[in-house]
Amino acid sequence: MCAETTDNTPDYKDTLNLPQTDFPMRAGLPKREPEWLERWNKLRIYTRLRDKAAEAGDREPFTLHDGPPYANGHLHIGHALNKILKDMVVRSQQMMGRDARYIPGWDCHGLPIEWKIEEQYRKKGRNKDEVDIVDFRQECRKFAEGWIDIQRDEFKRLGVTGKWSKPYLTMDFRAERIIAEEFQKFLMNGTLYQGSKPVMWSPIEKTALAEAEVEYHDKDSFTIWVKFRVAGFQDALVGHEGGLVVSTQKQEQEVERTLRNMEDLQGAHVVIWTTTPWTIPSNKAVVYGENFSYGLYEVTGTPEECWAAPGDRFILADKLAGDVLGRARLSEDHWKRVRDVSAEELSALSLQHPLAGAEGSNGEWDDLRDFRAADFVTDEEGTGFVHCAPSHGMEEYELYRDLGMLGQVITYNVLDDGSFRPDLPFFGGTYILNRKGGEGDANKSVIDKLVEVGGLLARGKIKHSYPHSWRSKAPVIYRNTPQWFAAIDKPVGDGQDTHGTTIRERALTEIDNVNWTPKTGRNRLHSMMVARPDWVLSRQRAWGVPLTCFVRKGALPTDESFLLRDEAVNARILEAFEAEGADAWYKEGAKERFLGNDYDPSEWVKVDDILDVWFDSGSTHAFVLRDREDGSEDGLADLYLEGTDQHRGWFHSSMLQSCGTQGFAPYRGVLTHGFTLDAKGNKMSKSLGNTIVPDEVVKQYGADILRLWVSQVDYTGDQRIGPEILKGTADSYRRLRNTMRFMLGALAHFNESDRVEPADMPELERWVLHRLAELDHRVRTGYAAYDFQGVFQALFNFATVELSAFYFDIRKDVLYCDGDTPRRRAARTVLDLLFHRLTTWLAPVLVFTMEEVWLERFPGDESSVHLTDMPATPADWLDEPLAAKWAHVRQARRAVTAALEVQRTDKVIGASLEAAPVVHVRDPEMLTVLKSVNFEDICITSDISLTDHPSPAEAFRLPEVDGVTVVFEKADGEKCQRCWKILPDVGTHAHPATCYRCSEALG
Template identity: 45%
Template sequence: MADDTPPAAPASETKDWRDTVFLPKTDFPMKAGLPQKEPAILERWQKLGLYQRLREQRADRPKFILHDGPPYANGDMHIGHALNHILKDMVVRTQTLLGKNAPYVPGWDCHGLPIEWKVEEEYRKKKRNKDEVPAEEFRAECRAYAQGWVNTQREQLKRLGINGDWDKPYLTMDFAAEATIVAELMKFAETGQLYRGAKPVMWSPVEKTALAEAEVEYEDVVSTQIDVAFEIVEAPLLPELVGAHAVIWTTTPWTIPVNQALAYGPEVEYVLARFDDMAEGPRTLLVARDLLESFGARIGHPVVVKIGDAAGTVTVLAAFTGDKLAGAVARHPMHALGDFFARPRPLLAGAFVTTDAGTGLVHMAPDHGEDDFALCKANGIEPVFAVDAAGMYRADWAWLGGQGSVINKKFVASDGPICADLREAGALVAASDDFKHSYPHSWRSKAKVIFRCTPQWFIAVDKPIQSPSRLREGLGEGVSADAAVSTSPPPTPPASGRGEEGDTLRNRAMAAIAATRFVPEKGRNRIGAMVEGRPDWVISRQRAWGVPIALFVDRRTGLPLVDAQVNARIVAAFRESGVDAWSEAAMPALLGPERDPADYERVTDILDVWFDSGCTHAFVLESGRWPELSWPADLYLEGSDQHRGWFQSSLLESCGTRGRAPYDAVLTHGFTMDAKGMKMSKSLGNTINPLDLMRDYGADILRLWALSVDFTEDHRIGKEILAGVADQYRKLRNTFRYLLGALDGFEEAERLPVGEWPELERYMLHLVHALDKQLKTAIEAFDFNGYVRLLTDFANEDLSAFFFDIRKDSLYCDAAGDVKRRAYRTMLDVLFHAMTRWAAPVLVFTAEEVWQARFPGEDTSVHFLDWPELPAEAGEDVSARWLAVRGLRERVTEAIEPLRREKVVRSSLEAEVTVTEAPLPEAELAEAFIVAKVSAGDTVTVSRTDYHKCGRCWRLLPEVAEDNGLCARCESVVGEEVAA
C-alpha cells in the first residue's frame, strides 16, 4: 500500500473496506516530549538500582575499565563536560552491551588554585584577609565550596543519562585519597626521583604560585622590545673589542636588572660595526652578521656588510666567529650602582644562541630563564632571587628596589622607569612598544606569568631510578637506616618490561607511550613530543588548598627523610584527618620519639593538583573501595588538551612508581566550536548551555549530537545543527513506532522458521548480520559517529525507504496466517530486538521507552540486555539479486517522478513500467517497485495503467473488474473474515 491508512470511500462507492485492513496499533507517541519524560525515566532507574543491579548481574563477566578523568569541581557543567561524559557513557554502555562488566565510577578534582581563588574572592568582598584566617578554617571553606559544586555537577551529569556510581564517586579531597596521594609522593622520595632545587619555573605574580605547563595558556600580546649596549672591558682573543659595546635584544626589559652574563654562539659570525650618527655620538657595536641589517633597520641606520667599506653612517670594521669571544667580559649598564651591578658580566658560549631574531647576543638572567639558568649554573653563577612572589623587586635591591610589578605594561614600557634609567646611562640603543608575539598567561587569572627561580620540589625525568635499598647505600646520610619501600601495596609488575631499576622516568614514559593504543593515532606523537622534551616536573605550589608535600627535610643535609615508620604514621594521620593532619603541632608525633623535631624542617608547600589527579589510578583502581575496578585501566578518555595534562601526569606518576602507564589505551576528543567554527567564549556571547538544550530538546537529542559528530576533531554545534539532529531523531523514533505498531499482537506461535522465509526477508537478515559486524567494528575502533551513522542509515534507507515500504501491503492486507506476512512480522521482531539494543547506548531514554512500550515491567530495563542474538545467516545467496533489484527500483522511481509531477499518475501504484532486466519474476518486481505491472523492454519506461484499483489494498490489478472492487487476495481474506 502506498500510505499507512486508506481515505474515506467516495460517496458514490457503496463499500468501505477499512475495517478489514490490519493497520499497525501502538500507544507509543510520535511526539517525543523528552524534556518531560526523561526525568521520570531517571527516577525509575534510581528506584530500580540500575547501576548496582548491572554490577551484580555481571560480576563474573570479563571487565572493561574506563577510568574517569576528574572534572574540576568549580562551576556548572558546560558543553565540553556534556560531550566528554556522553562519550564515556557510550564506551561503558557499548562494552556492557557486548557482555562485559563495565563499571563507571565518576570523580572530581577538588583541590587547587581555582577553588582557593573563589573562596578568596568571597573574603575580599567581606574585607577579610585570608592570611589572618586559621588554615584549618580556610581549608574547610574550600572543601565546602568544592563539595557544593560536586553535588551540582553530579545532578547535571545524571540528567544526561550517564549511568555510574553516583552515590559513591571519588573525590581527590577524600581523606583516603589524600593519604594515597601522600603515599605516592613518598615512593618518589624513596627511589631518589624527588629533589628540591632552585630553578626557573612558570610563576604567576597575581596568584603568587608556581604553575605547571598545563595551567598555562598562550595569547598574542604586544610587548616592549629593547636593544641594550653592554660595554666590553676585557677581550683576550680580540683586544680591539675593548671599549666596544655588545648589544642584546629582549622583549622582557624587567629582566635587565637581574642580568649576570651575556651569551654568544660559538659558530655564529659576528661583526664589529661603527655607527657614526648615534645620539650619543659614534659607537662601535657588536652584533651577528646575519642580523646586522635588521638591527640597523630597527635602530634607524643603513648598513653595509663588507669589511672596511662605509656607506652612510655605518662601517663594518671586523668579522669573526663567536669562539673568538671566549674569555671576554662586559659590564652592566648600571654598574655605577656598585655591589651586584659592579660585578663583571662574562660572555659565555651558548649552543642555544641563534640568528633568528635580535642581535645574536643574549643577555643571561639565571633567575628568569631555563637556558640562562643552565648556562650560568655551569659557569658558577647562581640566581639572586631579586623578584619576589608578587613580581616586585625586593626592597633591598639596588636598582628599582620595591618597585614593579614586572608584568605591568607601564612599568616595562619604553617610557617606563627601566628604559628611562638605561637611556640616562647611555645604554638604550633602541626601544619600541610594538613587538607582537605569543606569551604565556595563567589560565585561571588570565594574567601574564613569568619565569622565576625559586626553591621548588621536582621529580627528575632523567635521573636513574633506584630501589629504596640502593638509595640508602648511595646516600647514607639523611636517609633513615630503617627506610623501606612505600607503605602502599606493592605495584603490579610492569607489563612493558621497562620498569627495571636504573631506567629514567623519561625512558619509562616513552616506552609506555610506544606500548599504548592511541585513538586517534596522532595522539601518540603529540604526547610523545611533549614527554621527550619536557623538563623535570615541578610539583610544589605555594598555596593552602591542596595535599601538602608531607616530607621532613634534614636540616643538616637538605635531604628528605625517608623512613618507613615515619611514612606509615604520616599516611595513617592523613587517612584519619586529611590534609589538616600536616601541622607544626603534629611534628613530634609523626617523627616519633627517636627523632628531634628541631633537626627537621616541615615542608609547607602543597602538591601540584596535576600530581593529585595523576594519582587517581592508585586510589580509585587499586584501593579496593570499588571492588569492581582493577588496574590498569583499559581506557582513559579526555580532551586533546590532556596530552599535556591528565594523560601525562598519570603517565609520569605511574611510570615513576609502577614502571608502566596506568592505561592500555587513550581516546582523545576535540573541542566544541560554535556553528561558525569559532571558539566559544562568554565575551563573544556564543556559548551554548547544555542545561538549556536539555530543557528545550531533551538529553537524547544532545547525546545524538555528541555521538554524530567526528569528536576526534574540533566540531560544531548550533541551532541549525541541532535542528538537523532533531530531525534525525524523529526518523529513528518513527522507525521504532512503526516496529511497535506492526508487531502489535505478535506471539511466538506466529514466528516462522528462517528456512521458510521469502527471499526479501532473508536478504534483510543478511543486511542485519552485516550491520551487526560493522557496529562491533565501530565499537572496537571507538568510532561512535560511524556507529550512529550506520544505525540511522540502516533505519532510513534499508528499513523505512525499502523494506517497510515494500512489505506494508503484506502487513495490512494479507491474511494473518499468510507465510509472507508471518515471515515479515518475524523479521520485524528480530529487528526490534536488535535495533532497541543497538540504539540503547545512544538514545538511553528513548530505547527504554520503546522497550517498556512492548515489554512493560517494573523490574526490567533495556539496559540489562546483551548484544542481540540473531538467527543464523540465511540471505547471503540472494544478496546480489536484491542489490540489483534495489538499483533497478531507484531507476524506476526516478522514471515515475516526472509523471507524478505532471499528475499523470498520483502514486506509483498507477504506473506500468518496462525494465531492461528482471532479477525477479515480473509479479514480484511489481510488488517490490509498488507499481501495477512490470514487463520487459529495451529501456526503462513508465505509463499509466488501465487496471482498476482494489478498494481494499489499493493495488491496480487485472483481476479487479471495477474501481472499489476486490482483487483475488482481498476477496479471499475478506471471505475468511466473514466465515470466521
C-alpha cells in the first residue's frame, strides 16, 4: 500500500511500516527439507522431548505402538500414509502437553524374506535344502538388515520423528528370546496342541498360511459334475441315524415295503459339483440338505456329445435340476422327473465312488462312501449335494470331527509341494500347481480318468474369487497337515479368569473395552473373533523363531505326556536365545543342550517348525511396551494404528496373543485407515502405470505436501491420490504459506513493549481472540480424536478466509500507515498470538514449514517449534455477544464488497479506496451495529454512509444478505499520497498531499 508520486510530491514509500521478512514465497521444500532433518538430528529432538518430560514429571504418558512394516522393499504410498498419520498423532499429543513416545519397529522374520533368498539360490543353481540352516538364517538376517536401513531413511525423509537410533526388530536377540518366552506361556497354560486339520497351504512356498497372509483374486477353475452311483441301502436299515429302525415284525414288513418302493433308486446316481477336481481322489463322503426338495430324474433321450444315456437316472435338488441337466447338454425334451426322493430315502442310500473298481485302482476307492445330511449344503448353486474330502475342507472336517469319525475320512494324498503321493493310483506324482503357480496336471488327470470310467456328467470352467498367497501370488489349497495350534475355546490354565476362561471369551470381552476409530472397527474384529478357528501357530519354514518345545517319541498328541513342560528346560532355551538368538535352536547339539541331564534325548523330538510371523508381531507388546525402559509404564499402548486389513492381521493376532498370555488386550485404542487408490478410484498397480511413489512426490514437491495431502483426506475410508490432486494440495500449501509470510513481515521488530492487553484492544482484535479460543478447543478435541481432516479444514479456512481475506485485508492499512498507535500495537499483539498458535497447531502436519516459519522469527542453535507446546488459550477470550455482532458486520461487508467488485469489473474504479458508497440498512439493530464500528475501514473504502432510508431501485442487492443494499458513490476529496485514501482534508496538513492520520504519523 505504498503511495503514488509525481514530480511535485514527496515519495512517502520509505515512511511506511512495510513488511520485513526474508521468508521466501517459493518454499523449495525438496532441497531444504533435508537440511532441517540434519538440524533435528543434531538437536536430538526426540531425546530432548523425553528428557523434558522426565524433568517435568507431570506430563501424562502417551504411547503409540508401531505396527511393524516388513523389511523387504521400498516404501509405497500406503506406508507413507500410515507413518505420516502416526507421526501426526505423536506430535499433536506431545504438543498438547503429553509425553508422547514412538518406537519404530520392523517385522524381520518370515516367508517373504526367505523367499527372496531362495530366489537368489535358484538363480545361482543352489539348493536351499543343501545349505546349513544356520547359514541360511544368517543370509535372511543380513537381507533384512539392509532393507531396514533403507526404509528407515525413507521414513525419516517424510519427517517422521521417533526413536530411530534404537528401533525394535523382531530379529533382535532380546526380541527372539521374549517371543519364545511368550510361546512357552501357551505351552505351559495348556492351550498349545498338535492337531491334523485342513489349513491354507501354499504348495509353492511349502508352508501353511494364516488368513492374514492370503489375498483373494479372480481365478479360472475347472468345474465338474460327478456321478456317485447308488450301490445299495444301509445294512438292514437298522440303527442308521435318520433312517428306518427295525424293532418289530410289523416294522420289518414296512421296511421291506419301503425297500421295494426304493428299487428305482438302485443304480441311480447322486450328482455332485466341484471347482476342485483334484479333491475327488480324496473323497470320503457325500452330504445333502435335510430340508431340501429332491427328485429322481430320468434321461429319455440324448443329443450328440453327451455323457448321459437314455435310461440314466439322477437324484438332484429340484431347484437346481434344470441347470445341472442343461450343463450335461440335455434340454427339457431329453429328461423327465420321475418322483420325489425323501430325506428318509436319502438317509438309507449307500454310494459308490466313481473310481471304485477301476482297473489299476488297487481297491483305493472301493469302500462305500458315507452319505448323510449336513447343514452347510446349499441349494443356491451346484446340485444340492456336496462331495466331502475332509482333508481339504474345514466344513467337512468339522462335520466328521464332531461325529468322531476323523480316523475314517482323513487322507494324506497331497504332499507339501502340492503333488499327489507317488503311490496313489492313476494320479501319483501329478501336481495341482506347476512350479510357477500356474495350473498343474492333477486336475486334468482326474477329469480325464473320470471321463474314462464314465464318472463325469458335465464339465466346464468358472471364474471366481480364490485365495492366493500374498507373497508368491500363487493360488493356495486346503490341505490336511499336522500343525501346532493355540486352542481358543479351551480354558486357559493360568488362573487369570476375570476376563473369561478361554482366549475367545477374553478377546470378545476386551474388544468392548477398546476405543475404536472409526467405531466400525469394533464390529469387524468382533465378528472375526466370534467365527475364527483355533490359531495355527506353526510354519514349515526356516527363517523365524522356532516353536521351542519337545514331543515324546511314540506318544500320541492326545497323551498327557506328549509335550514336555519343564520350566528348567524353558529357562535354558531363553538364556541361549538372549545370548545367541534363535539360531541356537538349530545348532548342533541343541537338543542335548536344552534337555540337560534330566531327560534322555533319544526319547524326545525337537520341533523345528517356526512360529507364524503374526505371533512375532502379535508379541511385540511384550518386548516393546513391557520390556523396554522407554516403552509404556503399564505395558499397554494408548494406540495401535494400521490399515483396515489389520483387523485380520496385527490387531487380531495381538489381541489373541495378549489374551492368551496376560488375559487382556495390549491396546486401549485402535485407529484404522483405508487403502490409497489412484485419482480415478482404481487400485494402484505397476502394470497399469498408476502408482504414486512417495519418493517421487518428495523429490517433486517435498514431504510437507505429502503430509498435507494426508491431513486433507478422510483416512477412515479409501483415499485417492494423483498428479492433479497433488497440484491442488500444493496450491493449498501456497495459500497457507502466504498467510504465514504476512504475519512474519508484519511482526518484524515486535517486542514485549508493544504488547496490548485484550481488554484494551479494539473490537476487531477481540473478535480474532474469540475465534482463537474457539479454534483452540476445535484443534485440541480434533487432535485428541485423531480428526486431522477436521483440524486442517478448520485451520485452513481460518487462515485463508477469516485472516487473509478479512482481518489481514482490513488491518494492512493500520499496520502499514499508522504510527505507534494503540490500534497498531493491538493488531501486532494479535498477530503474535496468532503466530504462536498457528505454528504449533500446524506443526504436527507441516513439520518442515512450521520449523522454517519458527526459525525465521526465533533463530538460534537450540530453537525449534517441535520443542514447544501449543500455548494455552484463556477461556475469557471467548465472547459470544461480540462474535454475534461481528457476524452481522461481516455479512453487511459482503454486500458492500460485492457491489464494489461490480464497479471494478466495469472499470469504473480501480481500487475500493476510490469509493464512498451509501449503504441502506433496513434493520435498526443492524444499523446500530454498523455505526458502532469504523465500517469504512472494514469495507476498505475512503468513506461510507449508513442510512435507514428506503433502498432506491438502482441499489445493488446481494440475495444472501437480506436488508442491506448498496448505492455506489465515488469518494470526495484528494488522494493521500501515503495511504491512498481519498479524503477532503488531504493537502491541508503539515506534510504535503497527506491526510490527517498520515501527517500525524510522519510527526
